[in-house]
Amino acid sequence: MDQSIADIRKDYKLRSLLEDDVLSDPIEQFTSWWSEAINSKIEEVNAMTLATASTDGVPSARIVLLKGLTKEGFIFFTNYKSDKGKQLEMNPQAALVFFWKELERQVRIEGTVSKVSKEESEAYFASRPIASQIGAWASPQSTVIPGRNLLEENVLKYKDQFEEENIPKPPHWGGYIVKAFKMEFWQGRRSRLHDRILYTLENNNWTISRLAP
Secondary structure: OOOOHHHOOOOOOOOOOOHHHOOOOHHHHHHHHHHHHHHOOOOOOOEEEEEEEOOOOOEEEEEEEOOEEOOOOEEEEEEOOOHHHHHHHHOOEEEEEEEEHHHOEEEEEEEEEEEOOHHHHHHHHHHOOHHHHHHHHHOOOOOOOOOHHHHHHHHHHHHHHHOOOOOOOOOOEEEEEEEEEEEEEEEOOHHHOOEEEEEEEEOOEEEEEEOOO
């Protein structure tokens, strides 16, 4: 290797984050940062790490895409029979992480998870490209398959079945909403003395505190 992994480092210096800078509600604060991220032309700005855990505490993480944001929480869609779907069925809690390196910012979210309504899932599914709709039927997500040819055969099968018109949402596919009880906003600073502002939900009210970097 040309460079030691331990020697890779970056000094953050773009901005600061003080207690007086943040809004009282973390969803509103996220929306403010989200707008700045959108305006910064960040590629796949909605990419987020989703961490789930089994009932015996074994964690699992992957990148998914944020597809909705309301005052209630953060929405994404997936196969309910996938590994993450099975873990959320057993342990309906999750963590999310957004990292916008162009702004030297990170947002960490912890919350409870529940399914969105069937109507909301159907509405989003109908808005997807036809190829993605077919893909949701064709892929037995997270299961072991003999080869890619199985997926290609399934795609042809469902194309013939639905004729690419009014494709229904699969019963095993839909949305989840993560309702936060903890949110941390991280702003990179020089010498690793980063700003970390933590929101914690207590008795339906948000408290704000600063964490040491």
